[in-house]
Amino acid sequence: MKGSDLLVECLENEKVEFVFQVPGEETLALTDSLGRSKRIKIITVRHEQAAAFMAGVYGRLTGRPGVCAATLGPGATNLATGIADANVDRAPLLALTGQAALEHFHKEYHQYVDVVSILRPITKWNTRLYKADTIPEAITKAFRTAEAEKPGSCHLEIPEDIADQASRATPIPRIAGPEQPRPTTSQIEQAAQLLNKSKAPLILAGNGIIRARATGPFRKFLVEAKIPVAHTFMGKGALPDNDPLSLYAIGLPSQEIVSKAFELADLIIAIGYDLVEYAPSIWNPHNDKTIIHVDSTNAEVDMNYQPSIQLVGHIGETLTILTGQIKARSTNFAKSVRDSILAEASARSEDEAYPLKPQRILHDLRKAMNHEDIVVSDVGDHKLWISRLFPTYEPNTVLISNGYASMGIGIPGAIAAKLVHSQRRVVAACGDGGFLMTAHELETAHRLGVNIVAVVFHDNAYGSIKRKQLARFGRTSGVDFGNPDFVKLAEAFGVKGYHPQRASEFLPLLESALEQRETSVIDVPVDYS
Template sequence: MVTTAELLVECLEREGVEYVFGIPGEELEDVLFALRDSDIVFVPTRHEQGAAFMADVHGRLTGKAGVCLSTLGPGATNLMTGVADAHLDKSPLVAITGQGGRERLHKESHQALNVVDMFEPIVKWNTQLGEPDVVAESVRKAFKLAEHEKPGAAHLEFPEDVAAEETTETPLPVRERVRRADPDPDSIERAANLFERAERPIVLAGNGAVRTRARGAGRDSESSNRLRELVARMGVPVVATYMGKGAISDREPYSLLTLDSGPDGEAAAAIEDADCVLAVGYDIAEHDPEGWNPDLETTVVHVDHEPAEVYRHYNPEVEIVADIPASLRALTEAIGSGTGKAWCTDVHDRVIDHVTARPEPDDPFSVRHTLPILRAAMADEDVLLSDVGSHKMAIAQSFPTYEPNTCIVSNGLASMGISVPGGLAADLACESNVVAATGDGGFLMNGAEIETAKRLGLGYTILLFNDNDYGLISEKQEQHLSEHFGTKLQNPDFVAFAESFDIEGHRPETWDELEEVLNEVVPSEEMALVEVRLE
């Protein structure tokens, strides 16, 4: 006999869970002590939102569901932003929330909310573990659905009286992931014919083009590997969404970086000029297709695990709904090699010249000019994780990326506050160096997770762009109204803030100093914060 809480933890162990991120609560007492006696590391965080972001990024980088834990009431509501971020960014995550005893849930009681109903719109599936007999099945289902394409979030609510009950149930075996069928040959033939006949074909690489698939596959992406084979065979240009960065190497002459790259929007102009778009793993939640298909004149071929969303500006001529790597392999075999479709390599050259241009010594600090220096300090396999704000736009558009899952951008929910906790999760998930880029606004939302990272002995770099403003909102207000309001901030001394956590703090004053600092801290095994004051 074991307690139901012990059974839950045994199920998590069977699923291969290494870390559970969360905040303890009295309703979770049995679960916490079961975790203590397990092989799973429980990571107490400073905020439930930080815990959910950690699980989100862990899931995105490993392909295995990250797990976050909170108590009932405010713990559960605090968890929701990070869970919703995983849901819209298609990151596998399982959230577990405590709940009061069932004897008081039929009436108004302390901290009791209908958490299952609250989570319903932001997860693929959720349920209450209302009886010991349902725990093993529910945990297996939560992980299966969270990790199955398209991945996302699942939620389990665990009442404290159920957690204390004894049971003879055991975990379910974990089987191989469900794999979608190979693509329909007729659809492949139609798509290949459309793409071959096009005069200006282009590939749009989305989030699904870089996601890792197999359990334990790390950051490798079979979809990316297959896409690279197709592009090399055809010589066709590729433009990525922000979350599709690294689907092909930006060193390749076919790469146009992302949809908004180039000093004058050259990548956007190229995809608008294209007469056939092969959209691979494209997510409408990430980037509105009206931006690149405004006149409804572009022929679209949709390749994804699910049918296309119904949308006036995204109405594909052909939909290949199947396993993405298998679909790309079939298309590569069906399309003739050496068709000479590289019709905009000059765009690649202009974009690369722009994003790699280093600043002049007297140029004021800017995000855009920091990026070539940062890129030079990072190896190809190092991971850059971007928070949300004006710096995210610069990173998405101007940071060359050479490998899949090495530039992590939140762009579905696009929630501020992800980078510091996300950097922690990235440092746990991979051996590469990690840089967490953030603005001053997003940093102070979850900056306390520096203590969590320090406690775990982690070493990654926080690159903090400080403009004392919610800068992206100011920019948009200026564009619309030629003025801005409600965006100014007053910040603490960020170097002193970092040093109060016993980590290095740097505030370079010149470009040479910034380059020296980044070359020192990025490959270091110690944690550091580098503040770049924007003018």
């Protein structure tokens, strides 16, 4: 068989469901082979960046690499932002890019750039294929590398002559990966002693808990230990926010209510914590906190993150072993902090002001959605409100890009979430800046027949930057812009568009949109002041 057919057989062997792609001349053979597959569905999008965003969100939700594909040159470089986003946010992804035939590599050639070198710094591993017979090894290595903790992006470049080259190779059978190590009995005992001696321990819960599918053991541990929990933005849902131990999420570089709990704590148990989300220098500025590191990998080196003990292994197994060795606490030192957070979350949540207050939008959004429905937040001022104050009850139900924090992920991410969880309702929460970066994917949603709802927080500005300019300089520059009529824009893409004229209209419009079988856009004027 030819190389492209072999590659598709290898993808089928890895149980790939979708390939998110924009077709190109140097991927003609690959696209043709994919089109003949009975197991893989091609998801054609309108921009390669969206293809990579979709693959990343697929990987985050399933734990298996999402696959995206593009042609050489501009097609490949357009994937870069989404590839980097998945790599920094720890989502498994495989990018496939076409390339000119090998015979052209020694000279200038149309659209040729060294894509492998360009993408190497933003992937865990990447390579160029020089022989079709190596495809099974390359695919297997890419999938294993992308999936391994900490997950991330891999990339394979397939020159067009290799895609057409004959091969007798076959896919490599899937085998179970290696078991993760377990902490020693001595390490568990040391950690238990530190916890039991602590007067005010606090858990910092990161996305690693969710990646490890360890929310069950984590919650059982807390039933015994009774230790308050602050989530990172990407760790939301590890503990339900209606649990008295939840302090919602922390992640702002400036002072916020939950920071008080870190000030009061004498010991921090960082579980599945990725430093890229929230720097230790912010929550441990004096480097005076005792730290227990619980994760699948060793702690990153950081002057403000020097654990006294590291429990490295499968997070769920570690917590299961630790459960029962921790003395339950009769009081919650952070109760007043939680009370203040709840007061902030409820303040103005029923405000009738127009434009709407963000608290009102979040209140109505939460009221309209079930606990297992999914919100994919784009990046902007609204993200900070969602991250900190939107109540979350289950893992992977509020998806936030907070490592790379890339604008434009909202609409593509929501489409991918709906493809993975077709029975759940999915909302893309977007600022007007991020929305227009990938609004063209509304056509993709319409063509696929997926019913997502895009809620656009409309304030005619890059709001988070505007706020920071005002705080720092007392003036703004380069942050204001105009917008099209979002209702008419939605209708031009063949989807529904709505614009509430008063605060009380938003909830019924949202509830109606969520029940429909087609994609909708709700343009919501917002006042962050």
